[in-house]
Amino acid sequence: MGTYIVKRMLTIVPIFLIATLITFGMIHLSPVDPAEAYLAAANIQPTAEMLAQKRQEFGLDQPLLVQYVNSVIQISKFDFGVSYVTNKPVWEEVSSRLPATIELTLASLVIAIVVSIPLGFLAGVRKNKEIDHFSRFLSYFGASIPSFWFGYLLIFFFSVKLDLFPVEGIGTWKHLVLPAITLALPLIALYTRLLRASVLENLQEPYVLFARTRGIHEKSIMGKHVLRSAISPMITGLGMNLGKLMTGAIIVEAVFSWPGFGRYFIEAIFNRDVPVIQCYVLLAAGLFLISNLIVDIIQMYIDPRISREGRQFQ
Amino acid sequence: MIERLGVMVRSQKVIVFCSVILALFLLITIFAPWIAPHDPNLVNVTAKLQGSSLAYPLGTDHLGRCTLSRILYGARTSLGFATLIFISSLSIGLIIGLIAGYKGGWVDQALMRFADGVMAFPDLLLVLGLVGIWGAGLRQVLIALIFVQWVYYARIIRGVVLSLKEQSYITAAKISGSSQWKIIMKHIIPNVLPPLAIMATLEMGWAIMHLSSMSFLGLGVQPPIPEWGAMIHEGKSYIRTNPLLMVYPGLMIMLVVVTFNLLGETLSERFGLNTDNKEGRVK
Numbered sequence: 001m002g003t004y005i006v007k008r009m010l011t012i013v014p015i016f017l018i019a020t021l022i023t024f025g026m027i028h029l030s031p032v033d034p035a036e037a038y039l040a041a042a043n044i045q046p047t048a049e050m051l052a053q054k055r056q057e058f059g060l061d062q063p064l065l066v067q068y069v070n071s072v073i074q075i076s077k078f079d080f081g082v083s084y085v086t087n088k089p090v091w092e093e094v095s096s097r098l099p100a101t102i103e104l105t106l107a108s109l110v111i112a113i114v115v116s117i118p119l120g121f122l123a124g125v126r127k128n129k130e131i132d133h134f135s136r137f138l139s140y141f142g143a144s145i146p147s148f149w150f151g152y153l154l155i156f157f158f159s160v161k162l163d164l165f166p167v168e169g170i171g172t173w174k175h176l177v178l179p180a181i182t183l184a185l186p187l188i189a190l191y192t193r194l195l196r197a198s199v200l201e202n203l204q205e206p207y208v209l210f211a212r213t214r215g216i217h218e219k220s221i222m223g224k225h226v227l228r229s230a231i232s233p234m235i236t237g238l239g240m241n242l243g244k245l246m247t248g249a250i251i252v253e254a255v256f257s258w259p260g261f262g263r264y265f266i267e268a269i270f271n272r273d274v275p276v277i278q279c280y281v282l283l284a285a286g287l288f289l290i291s292n293l294i295v296d297i298i299q300m301y302i303d304p305r306i307s308r309e310g311r312q313f314q
Numbered sequence: 315m316i317e318r319l320g321v322m323v324r325s326q327k328v329i330v331f332c333s334v335i336l337a338l339f340l341l342i343t344i345f346a347p348w349i350a351p352h353d354p355n356l357v358n359v360t361a362k363l364q365g366s367s368l369a370y371p372l373g374t375d376h377l378g379r380c381t382l383s384r385i386l387y388g389a390r391t392s393l394g395f396a397t398l399i400f401i402s403s404l405s406i407g408l409i410i411g412l413i414a415g416y417k418g419g420w421v422d423q424a425l426m427r428f429a430d431g432v433m434a435f436p437d438l439l440l441v442l443g444l445v446g447i448w449g450a451g452l453r454q455v456l457i458a459l460i461f462v463q464w465v466y467y468a469r470i471i472r473g474v475v476l477s478l479k480e481q482s483y484i485t486a487a488k489i490s491g492s493s494q495w496k497i498i499m500k501h502i503i504p505n506v507l508p509p510l511a512i513m514a515t516l517e518m519g520w521a522i523m524h525l526s527s528m529s530f531l532g533l534g535v536q537p538p539i540p541e542w543g544a545m546i547h548e549g550k551s552y553i554r555t556n557p558l559l560m561v562y563p564g565l566m567i568m569l570v571v572v573t574f575n576l577l578g579e580t581l582s583e584r585f586g587l588n589t590d591n592k593e594g595r596v597k
Contacts, residue, residue, distance in 0.1 A: 015431060018428065269442060278443075284435065
């Protein structure tokens with residue numbers, strides 16, 4: 001089991017290196033040179049000497065391979081350079097905005113789990129009954145509603161019409177409700193569907209029939225056995241979707257003016273603040289990989305067959 | 315004939331229903347200039363922010379442009395660019411998937427590790443990153459969406475090719491002296507098509523959703539081109555006075571995306587295909 005974990009952890013390294021290579025390639029294939037982008041973002045009229053000086057400062061005069069290796073070394077030390085706009089270290093700027101985003105994503109994760117576990121489970125157990133129709137309706141629409149639009153609909157009904165929640169900003173729990181629901185909706189759709197499918201699959205298993213023939217109470221079969229084994233694919237979904245939460249947060253933060261780092265990222269895009277963009281992209285890729293790793297390890301404890309078969313991460 | 319059609323409609327309700335809606339959207343896309351009551355970009359400040367009337371069935375926006383016309387033309391923008399994204403990423407994915415699956419060895423390894431690298435990012439994030447570094451604009455958004463999308467086609471195609479390679483009829487074709495090209499064109503491509511067709515319907519919904527998200531953020535389609543996401547972006551300032559301005563385009567996005575998703579999933583259920591839903595990717 002230990003070797004499996006170590007092996008699985010090692011698979012992350014090359015993937016992350018490829019990810020850094022992709023961002024590096026993106027920056028260097030860009031039609032705008034970083035020195036020029038820096039001067040443009042800082043509102044300085046570029047002169048030839050200044051460009052040359054900045055190029056040297058950024059190490060752009062060195063061979064590409066050297067530049068790449070240097071950037072990987074810096075990234076491994078969480079040094080993402082200096083923001084072109086504020087001239088402060090990027091990591092400082094990003095980490096000061098992280099708590100707001102974490103608050104938002106955790107809240108929506110909780111909402112998603114609290115709603116989708118009972119809904120998905122009941123939908124699977126009562127297939128083709130009202131609750132099942134409702135869950136299918138919710139999972140189709142939840143996955144297809146543009147979240148920015150859904151956010152504005154919520155603002156319109158609950159803030160403008162009913163005046164229950166503030167339109168935007170951060171502070172009390174009331175500020176958190178609408179953005180968290182907006183961010184949670186696609187996840188609710190997905191988890192409900194995953195759990196429903198998994199419950200249906202489990203109901204076909206021989207152990208359910210066996211438990212029934214032994215005369216075990218239906219409630220206990222469902223609650224003790226089916227639910228427990230059906231929840232495992234949902235945990236995978238959870239890990240897979242932390243990345244979705246992060247990108248979803250970008251849009252939700254834009255809608256609700258939530259001062260997290262998703263909104264900061266959008267500002268950086270408009271300012272072409274390349275170090276901030278790079279930091280955000282790599283951070284998200286890293287979180288995405290690590291969350292998948294954690295989910296794999298959790299799953300291994302739930303389902304020991306995974307390590308016994310030595311199933312490789314794909 | 316009509317009787318058989320009736321049986322088919324009844325047994326394939328969902329597929330028929332979705333196809334009819336999509337056909338309607340296709341008609342709107344093609345005939346937008348004839349159906350639309352006004353020029354979508356015609357500014358008429360004296361008639362701004364009106365409610366629905368005979369002249370303007372869905373009212374007008376902050377510049378007095380006809381909302382209905384903009385919605386109809388918006389179908390053109392959304393479906394048109396989604397088709398472009400789909401065709402481009404499919405072609406790239408098809409070529410790379412065929413090469414990786416057919417050649418195997420280090421070529422396969424290199425291509426698939428690169429694909430893993432692309433998939434290491436949540437998709438919208440990579441799109442935003444590319445657009446951020448290359449600058450906002452429709453062209454960059456399209457390139458970025460294609461760059462993110464080809465990977466999924468390549469992986470599926472590679473998988474199909476790998477399983478086909480073991481089939482005895484391919485070996486037979488090789489032994490009987492068919493060229494590589496002929497094997498690919500005559501034996502492999504036809505087998506790859508059905509899963510691709512299903513994936514394509516799911517991907518169209520994905521492309522429309524993401525293109526409109528980017529336009530909503532102000533990074534994709536730029537005004538005054540009518541596009542649903544951009545219309546929501548413009549309409550959001552009037553949420554207190556004219557909420558319907560942003561309700562209509564959102565409804566359209568939702569309707570199209572739901573239809574594509576429903577059709578894609580019904581098809582894949584029917585044909586027992588396992589698209590990568592295990593990974594929990596909402597299309």
